[in-house]
Amino acid sequence: MPRKQQRSKPLAKPLQILDTPLLVDRFSHECRGITSHQGKTVFVRNALPGERVSVRLEKSYKRYDEGEAISIADFSSDRVPPVCPHYNSCGGCDLQHLNTERAPEIKQQLVLDLLQRFAGCTPHVIDVPVISAATGYRRSARIGINQRQRDGALLIGFRRRQSAKLMDINQCPVLDPRLDRLFITLHAFLDDLKDLRHLTEVLVSLGDNTGALRFRLTRPASEQLKQRLIGIAEQLQLSAWTEDDQHQLTPLSSTPELNFLADEQTRLQFLPGDFLQVNASVNRAMIKRALEWLKPEPNQVLLDLFCGLGNFSLPLAPHLKQVIGVEGSLTMVKRARHNAELNGLNNAEFHCADLSQPITATAWFRNGSADLILLDPPRSGAAELIPQLLQLKPVKVLYIACNPASLARDTALMLTAGYRLQRFSVLDMFPNTSHIESMALFEINT
Structure with missing residues (x-):
């Protein structure tokens, strides 16, 4: 496998405020403003195209600088205005100013600009983005706890912006409304404890009607x-669990089933x-x-x-002859098999495999076929997988x-292999952040 490209290290240069306001002319694909100073590109947080901003440099590299807009002349x-009072300091959301x-x-x-620039293509059909409410949407979160030494x-x-230090907050508007009193309740039950x-x-982790902390x-509680943790969960009508440094889960209270509807018929169970x-x-x-794009046939x-607990596999299974799901986590494979049984689906099988390694020798690849392929890879993408998968000659990916x-x-790899980018849309999975999820349908040229 090729070596991963290493990001250059910032130059040893003190922070400084640039003496001239800069005009932001466009966004980067991370939704930072792009401007220039003395012929050098500058990526600016908290800046929108068309604004003239004063910039505090934070990092300097050989070819570009990074900074933050500290004042804005032309809005x-x-x-x-941001919806969260902690926005200017918290490292959670980074696009509430848009x-x-x-x-x-x-x-x-x-994303369309990137596709044109690096793959030289425009999708044949561009669907409207999938959107949701901009607040109250988040059903899972990781919240830090730290007792200050002094x-x-x-x-x-959450962590402070551009820092590993924790920031104490009393609310988070992007969390599910069931968690509105989470931070206040944590403090109420824990503030008086010494160590x-x-x-x-x-x-x-929240399901449709139940949830867990x-x-x-x-070290053991x-x-x-333990009684305080149970009290927190009861106050919020959630179940309480502990996890040790070996990732061993232990329930502290009654554990009602955690599940959610993936579609109108498919209910998926999960654990914290x-x-x-x-x-x-x-x-x-x-x-x-x-389902609409793939148009699966019986x-x-x-x-x-990267099938996880069957999030795509099981809702699609009733429309197909067979579904083969592959996932790197054995725990998630077991969960997907369990969910198939719960939903009465006997045409879905699940396998555990490290998808960062060659797959052509695996039994499920050698013995299988695939008319349709669904990929949901990590941020690194699927460059090593794609040439192997296309040996199966799927009609749609x-x-x-x-x-x-x-x-x-x-x-670009798919186009070179004889596929066209038929449909595309963005999924605004994380409103108020720069995170961008997309779905792209490739069909074989005939």
Whole structure:
């Protein structure tokens, strides 16, 4: 496999405020403003195209600089006040200054520009972006907990922007409304405890009607702490779990079944720690669009790679002869098999495999066939997988992308192999952030 490209190290240069306001002329694909200073490109956080901004440089590289807009002379009509009081300091959201009605359209154009630039193509059909409410959408989150050494104060929240330090917050508007009192409740039950440095995180996972809090501990919890953690969960009508440094889960309270509807017929169970798409409404719309685009037929076989707990495989299975799901985590493979049984689906099989390694020697590849392929790879994309998968000669490949740059690179591979980019749309899975998810349908040229 080729070596990963290493990002250059920043030059040793002190932070400085540039003496001249700079005009931002466009967005980068990470939704940072792009301008220039003394012939050098500058990527600017908190800046929108058309704005003239004063910039504080944060990092300097040989070919470009990075900075933040600290004052704005000419405001873009797309700029809005942030919905969160912690926005200027919290490292969670980074695009609350952009009008949420315009954001999906802007994100879609950024990906289309990358596809044209690096793959030389425009999709035959461009569908409207899949969107959701801009707040209250997040059903899973990782929240840090730290007891400050100098005064014992408890900090509960997210990392500060451009920092590893934790920021104490009292609300997060992008979290599901069921979590509105999460931070206040954590403080109410934990603030008076003296030694909490072994409690490092609480991770939230919500189903449609139930949910769980998973407390990470570096040593076993005392009986007093256990009762406090149970009390927090009961106050929020969630179940309580602990996780040790070996990732062993232990329930502290009653554990009602955790599940969600992937579509109108398919209910998927999960446990705390399982990967979930964070935005339930976008996830359902994405699955519906996958069915519409793939148009599966009863005599066809679908190969679903990076299948997780069956998020795509199982809603699509009733429309196909067979579904073959492949996932790197054995735990998730077992969960997908269990979900197939729960939904009465006997035409779905699931296999565990490291998809970063060659797959052509695996039994499921050698003995299988695939009319349709669905890919939902990590940010690094699927450049090594694609040449192997195309040996199966699928008629359609649906690619779910969480990194526009990887999608553009992999699109070029698909076009060279004789496929066309038939349909494309952006999925605004993470409103108020620069994160861009896309779905792209490739069809073989005939």
